[in-house]
Amino acid sequence: MQAGTVRITGAGGDEIEAYLAHPLGTAPRGGVVVIHHMPGYDEATKEITRRLAGYGYAAICPNLYSREAPGASPDDAAATARAAGGVPDDRLVGDVDGAAEHLRGLPGSNGRVGVIGYCSGGRQAFLAATRLPLDAAVDCYGAFVVGHPPETFPLAVTPLLDQADRLSCPLLGLFGADDQYPSPAQTDELSAELTRLGKPHEFHTFDGAGHGFFAVDRPGYRPLAATEGWQKVRDFFHRHLDA
Amino acid sequence: MCTYVTVKREVDGSGKGADGWFPVTDTCVYVDHPTHAPYAHTLNIDFLNPAAGPAARVAVELTEESALALVEAIHAALAAAPAGLASRDQRV
Incomplete structure (x- = not known):
């Protein structure tokens, strides 16, 4: 496996930072765009990116905070x-599009690209899949696909349920029964x-x-759910991204 | 959950960050995932100077009880001093 920092072209033609990991060699393989959680482009998300490379994919995580905080530590950048006001939806879509194009241009790409996101990135994975031609999308406990965020948040993060008809690819959703954002009732509503x-x-x-049950560095980590969840991610990408 | 709740205020003072002292111009107060505190959620305060860059930041992550105790302590400390002593309009 090779892994490291690259520069890619994101929304609006901006050059942004991204973390790329892929298997050695040029055997045909799919790609995965990893959307980091709200706490940022951190070590845990880079580890997820490497894990997906270990599954045989070229994986890339764009730093969604490249513009506001280039070179800053992840927690300062997130703050x-x-x-x-957070990451505007249109910019997110452009950055994911740029990351997907980067993957399609790599040696060995089979042209198939999926997306996976955690927490706020779960909503953004769903958003990207409604706006971009993708082959698979994984939403890990993304809030506000269904339901409105608090009014005090300075950026309008809107629900996406009314855009579900534009979903371009199969969706895998992984949620916690004890979560309230999204709640089981909300994920049931989305599923229906x-x-x-x-x-x-x-x-x-x-x-x-x-x-956040996948987050190994946080107290909400649940090893049984995370282990089973990762197996479901692996099976899902195998079905939809392998040539 | 990511609460997305962010209460912002402009402030006037100084803070000491990783690179030393800097003027603090803004605060963000929110309840969300901490980076370091061993809880799923905490009351977080960022003391910031956006003009000086992302590293101009003093961050604290407090439990709800701690945050309320801090609010009480701030009121108690201000009440114990003559009114206006620490005001921006104070006589120097």
Whole structure:
């Protein structure tokens, strides 16, 4: 495996930082764009990116805070982005598009690209899949796909349920039964809408797990749910990204 | 959860960050995931100077009880001093 920092072209033609990991050699393989959680482009997210390379994919995580805080430590960058109002949806889509194009241009790319996001990135993975031609999307406990965020948040993060008809690819949703953002009722509502629209999806809600159960460096980590969840991610990408 | 709740205030003072003292111009107060405190959620305060860059930041992550105790302590300390002593309009 090779892994390291690269520069890619993001939204608006901006050059942004990204973390790229891929297997050695040029055997045909799919790609995965990793959307980091709100706390930023941190070590844990880079580890996720390397894990996906270990599964055989070229994986890339764009630093969504490249513009506000180039070179800053992840926690400072996340604080700066929060103070500035967060990441606008259109910019997120452009950055994911640029990351996907970078993957498609790598030697060995089979042209298939998926997206996976955690926490706020879960919502953004869903958003990207409604705006971009992708082959698979994984939403890990993304809040506000269904339901409105608090009014005090300075950026309008809007629900996406009314855009579900534009979903371009199969969706895997991984949620915690004890989570309230998104709540099981909200993920049920999303699942029902996707069923109504004929959009392929599979949702799994893990008992005994709340928000952030994949995060090994946080107290919400739930090893059983995370282990099973990772297996579902691997199976899902295998079905949709392998040539 | 990512609460997205952010209460912002302009402030006037100084803070000491990783690179030394700097003028603090803004604060963000929010309840969300901490970076370091061993809890799923905490009351977080960022003391910032956006003009000086992302590293001009003093961050604290407090439990709800700690945050309320701090609010009480701030009121108690101000009440114990003559009114206006620490005001921006104070006589120097």
